[in-house]
Amino acid sequence: MAGRKVTLKDLAIKAGLSVNTISRALKDKEDISPATRKTIQDLAKEMGYVGNALAGSLRSGLTKTIAVIVSDVANPHFGIMVKDIEKTARKHNYTIFVINTEDDYEMEERAIYTAIGKNVDAIIICPSQRSTDNIRFLQKNGVPFVLIGRRFREEPDFDYVICDDEKGGYLATKHLIESGRERVLFLNGPGRISSAQERLEGYKRAHAEAGLPIRDELIVEVGASAGDTRQVVKRLIERDATFTGIFAFNDVIAWEAAYVLQKHGYRVPDDFGVIGFDNIQSRLFIPFQLSSVSPSKGKMSKRAVDIVLHKINHPESKTRFREVIDTALVLRESTK
């Protein structure tokens, strides 16, 4: 069928039956004989017909789809989480689709409109945190949703599942300090993001515990996406680096920092110890053994699905979900 999609009417003409009969047969209505239902369902498949929603949804009101809205689909961390989310969703017969926002306010707004407009049953979203408006809109709309990886501390009624970012920042910084790298450069993500704020709190706690001062010049915000870190690190090491440890907001930034160091003839871990965040190495085997904070990606993803399924299945439930999953430091060659 070139040029236009197959319709109910096409099926009706082909079968020599009314559109109403075709429609009822596809919905498996019992007033159509089992044999006719089977014939029409086979014909639909043969002719490439797909209804506006999956068959099941016509009965339950559910479309059995969940939208996952992420900030950077090219960061393997999100790719891995999407796979984990999908794996859990599939067990419950849900299909997921992904929309990317680049952490941009307008793309996020559009992603939310698209997801709702496509009648998803729920949304799992890593919010850009450029404002609360988009999430507030989600809430007013009434579609079940949960935040993943980031939270609005001033808006406790937005449900979330995050990892213990403060602890992760603390463990990474503490390790660098205790292994003799007392000056730790923190390549942090944008300050509007809760995970960046909380990892910084951990960084500060480790300093306080060790009786070390916080040096503002060692706390630098970089973009969270690939390509943003190069210039920053290049400038810092060319300008007489006083630090020997680097803690990065995520693995993509840590890789990029190590890449620049290598380009300048420095060696990791001999000259600089580097720790990332996300522990991508557990799932993607890079020939650079990066130490990293594990955010329990698998657990976070599974919980996010469980939470939205609970909301879908118990629309009147008042349960609030504010979940913080434990983090752990995984040491590898980059801090030996």
Place this chain on the structure above:
Amino acid sequence: MAGRKVTLKDLAIKAGLSVNTISRALKDKEDISPATRKTIQDLAKEMGYVGNALAGSLRSGLTKTIAVIVSDVANPHFGIMVKDIEKTARKHNYTIFVINTEDDYEMEERAIYTAIGKNVDAIIICPSQRSTDNIRFLQKNGVPFVLIGRRFREEPDFDYVICDDEKGGYLATKHLIESGRERVLFLNGPGRISSAQERLEGYKRAHAEAGLPIRDELIVEVGASAGDTRQVVKRLIERDATFTGIFAFNDVIAWEAAYVLQKHGYRVPDDFGVIGFDNIQSRLFIPFQLSSVSPSKGKMSKRAVDIVLHKINHPESKTRFREVIDTALVLRESTK
């Protein structure tokens, strides 16, 4: 609005107007006064209302969405392509969403049903090639689509945009041979995939040109996803490796091979020269400088969008799209 989504009826009650008036105002119909339209549209936003399709679609019949169906969302290559596809689509006011298939037949079938059921205007798909049925179904359905990265050579009426896989395989193998690594292990993807077949043809051409025999034991199929290569490479190098060059079907496999070599105390490039495919390094800065075949990800992505837009806008067009984008070898440290 807890527990259920905001409806047209909710807006009608709030505004004290009929559902019909509300609906026509949201569609920007001119029989409703501009002031009333504005009031109702503002109210919709305030109350979190989203129609079943984006506003524009009600007039044009288009939903301004394209589904991108990929085989492995955790492979940064696909993440980068998705970003590139999105960038072009956004210029034309299209939103994209992504569905992952894991190269699994049933997940692919379901992805196609979901995309069509969500009324997308077109589909860009990297097919699993486990059979032609799913793509045949797409074709019967009539939704505009294009294959990306893989083609069915026996089905010339499925439009595609791919890169020159044969040339890529040839260039990589030729370089390894000419730099003195005459025995080249080819860690290839699954043989059902056209890109795996064509890269193998290039591998063979380079051998023929150099007057070297093809050694079947040096051509090994591994899964295309992370984690599948480790055991294979481990077994090969433990069993007295006769090769000193490695050409991998994609960068994820190449990284993983280099990772195993490092774990066993070998060095890249001193002991083994390694070349991947996809050139992820151009967009993600890994502190391991992998030589790789560039498939012109950006160009492929842009063309895929251009092709489906042409099909959307010219439903009666008979133009066939069989596009092969040039590949190039990018040399870095892993083959020095």
